[in-house]
Amino acid sequence: MSERDDKSAVKAADEGVGAALTGRDDAEVRRWTDAYFNRTKTTIEAFGDCQVTYAVFMRRPVVSAPRLAIDWLHAMARRRGTEFEIELNYAEGRWVGAGEPILYITGSFRHLVDLETLLLQKIGPASVAAYNAFTMCQELPRVSFLAMDARHCAGAEMAELMAYAASVGSGRAKRKSGAVGFIGNATDATAHYFGQKAGLGTMPHALIGYAKSTVRAAEMFHEAHPDANLVVLVDYFGQEITDSLAVCDRFRDLAHDGKLSIRLDTPGGRFCEGLDPAASYAVLDRNAPRAIRGYRTENELRHLIGPGVSAAAIWHLREKLDAAGFPSVKIVVSSGFNPEKCKTMALADAPIDVIGSGSYLPDRWSETYATADIVAYDGEARVKVGREFLLRRPQEDEAGIDPSERRARAAIGAGYGGAAAGAVGAAAVGSDAPQGPGGRRGHG
Numbered sequence: 468m469s470e471r472d473d474k475s476a477v478k479a480a481d482e483g484v485g486a487a488l489t490g491r492d493d494a495e496v497r498r499w500t501d502a503y504f505n506r507t508k509t510t511i512e513a514f515g516d517c518q519v520t521y522a523v524f525m526r527r528p529v530v531s532a533p534r535l536a537i538d539w540l541h542a543m544a545r546r547r548g549t550e551f552e553i554e555l556n557y558a559e560g561r562w563v564g565a566g567e568p569i570l571y572i573t574g575s576f577r578h579l580v581d582l583e584t585l586l587l588q589k590i591g592p593a594s595v596a597a598y599n600a601f602t603m604c605q606e607l608p609r610v611s612f613l614a615m616d617a618r619h620c621a622g623a624e625m626a627e628l629m630a631y632a633a634s635v636g637s638g639r640a641k642r643k644s645g646a647v648g649f650i651g652n653a654t655d656a657t658a659h660y661f662g663q664k665a666g667l668g669t670m671p672h673a674l675i676g677y678a679k680s681t682v683r684a685a686e687m688f689h690e691a692h693p694d695a696n697l698v699v700l701v702d703y704f705g706q707e708i709t710d711s712l713a714v715c716d717r718f719r720d721l722a723h724d725g726k727l728s729i730r731l732d733t734p735g736g737r738f739c740e741g742l743d744p745a746a747s748y749a750v751l752d753r754n755a756p757r758a759i760r761g762y763r764t765e766n767e768l769r770h771l772i773g774p775g776v777s778a779a780a781i782w783h784l785r786e787k788l789d790a791a792g793f794p795s796v797k798i799v800v801s802s803g804f805n806p807e808k809c810k811t812m813a814l815a816d817a818p819i820d821v822i823g824s825g826s827y828l829p830d831r832w833s834e835t836y837a838t839a840d841i842v843a844y845d846g847e848a849r850v851k852v853g854r855e856f857l858l859r860r861p862q863e864d865e866a867g868i869d870p871s872e873r874r875a876r877a878a879i880g881a882g883y884g885g886a887a888a889g890a891v892g893a894a895a896v897g898s899d900a901p902q903g904p905g906g907r908r909g910h911g
Contacts, residue, residue: 487623487656488539490585492546500584508581516577520843522568522850522857523587527834529594530601531557531569532635535628536589540572540582549578560639563594568857571842583839591837592625592829593632599827600636602806604646606813607822612637613667614652615801616825623656630657633827637661653823668823669695672732675703681710682717689718697721698728698799707733707740707780708787715793728797728820731784735775735802739783747772747779751815754782758815770811776802778815785818799823805830 490496497505511517537553544551551574557563569590572579604612614633620626630652637648651667652658658666670688678684685699697718701710711729721727733739738747751759751771758771758778771778781800788796797820804812805826812819829835842850842857850857 487627488535488589489624490539490543490582496543496581496585500581504581504583508577511577511580516575517845518573519576519579519841519845520571520573521579521583521839522842523570523572523590523837523839524566524568524857525563525591525594525837527565527595528598529563529569530597530636530639531555531559531561531563532593532597532632533570533590534559534635535593535631536586537570539589540586543582544574544578547578549575551579560597560635560642562639566856569594569837571859572839573843576844587837587839588624589628592832592835593628593635594837595829595835596629596632596827597636597639599806599829600633600649601639602636603804603809603822603824603827604637604640604648605644606806606809607819608640608644608646610819611647611821612649613821613823614649614657614661614825614827615668615823616828617652617654617657619825619828626654627657629825629828630654630660634660636827650821669698669730670700672700672703675700681706682713685714685718696726696728698730700730700732702731702733702739705737705740707731707784709740711784711788711796712791712793715788715791715796722793722796725795725797728799729784729788730799730801730823731776731780732801733775733780735773738774739777739780741787742777742780742783744772747777747783750779750782750786754786755815755817766807767811767814770808771815776800776804778812778817781812781817781819782815797821 489499533555537555540551540553551572554571554573555569556567556571557569563569600612600614612633614630616629616633617626620629633649633652637646640646641648649661651661651663653668654666656666658664669692670684674688675681675684678687681699681701681703685697688695688699689697699711699714701707701714704710714729715722715727718727731739742750748759755778763771769777781798784798788794788798798818799821800819801823803826804822804824808826809822840850840854840857842848842854842859848858
């Protein structure tokens with residue numbers, strides 16, 4: 468193969484890698500990696516290369532979302548004329564405990580050392596976001612989700628990683644509980660992760676301000692996009708119920724055919740039209756009394772009967788639509804629908820058809836930090852003190868000792884996970900992970 472043909476092959480191979488990912492050639496890697504990795508690379512070149520094995524892990528439970536990172540690694544290996552052996556311990560969409568090596572990477576130290584910075588950026592955030600997306604879909608399995616995270620992302624690479632992560636978490640929920648999950652997202656660039664050709668969505672608040680009327684904005688949109696299902700925002704003027712019924716009356720055929728949806732996006736600084744704390748409580752007492760009978764935390768109460776898009780507001784809108792003869796009109800909700808809020812909506816059995824949310828993005832960025840440690844040099848096991856739990860222990864595997872249990876205990880002993888992570892993991896996974904010998908939980 469000629470040099471020109473070889474470059475064409477590398478370029479073609481690179482086309483499968485996420486289009487927005489950083490580090491698509493050696494010069495870009497050099498600019499964006501940590502300086503001490505670049506200097507380590509030149510040191511290795513001076514004193515001789517060796518084969519190393521990296522273990523990559525997280526300090527909290529996650530859902531494995533490594534595909535973009537692995538595709539990028541393979542593309543870089545092809546570009547450098549080498550190969551990396553990747554042992555994936557947890558396939559895409561599998562639950563991973565704190566301290567568990569998600570994957571081992573073996574290859575030339577010289578070719579791997581400067582890739583660590585960018586590799587970890589592509590694994591950690593995606594795996595945490597996938598965990599959050601899974602939790603949300605699992606809490607509300609009959610609800611469809613739209614990924615609307617793009618505007619909250621710090622650039623195109625993060626937007627691609629988060630869309631990919633939502634699809635992974637959604638896929639896990641579909642397999643585990645038959646959840647509807649994420650059916651699409653807001654941008655064309657990442658729609659393919661959800662099996663779509665284009666992004667989904669209708670109108671922002673800006674169009675309603677332009678039209679000076681909620682009904683007029685709906686008319687304009689429908690005239691411009693006559694074949695699209697109509698989803699109308701109704702909170703711009705603070706008249707969620709009045710404007711919802713006006714839109715339904717204007718588009719009666721669409722309403723009766725189930726092609727009209729009302730999107731509730733009331734800001735958290737005020738109540739939905741017709742509600743206050745007492746009225747909100749009364750709405751739930753009629754429709755979901757169990758939700759308000761037991762002890763509830765302050766956050767749960769806010770999501771149930773507080774201002775903004777509460778469970779009471781959603782039930783209130785559903786009552787008004789049904790009473791006016793529009794039972795086929797769907798309700799789309801948005802505004803802060805993170806895992807905690809989704810769990811509270813499940814308590815109230817809120818009549819939601821679709822949730823538009825970017826709130827599966829990690830709340831605490833420090834939880835997204837992936838870590839890589841070398842655990843073998845030229846086949847000889849060697850790791851820094853305190854990270855022994857990352858080492859392969861074939862003798863224990865042969866003895867029937869579950870390696871995930873051993874590593875989990877070691878990780879907790881090393882300060883990873885802890886009680887909070889264990890509680891989060893138990894809440895999200897439940898009996899999801901298959902049992903190993905003696906009833907121990909193995910790989911989920």
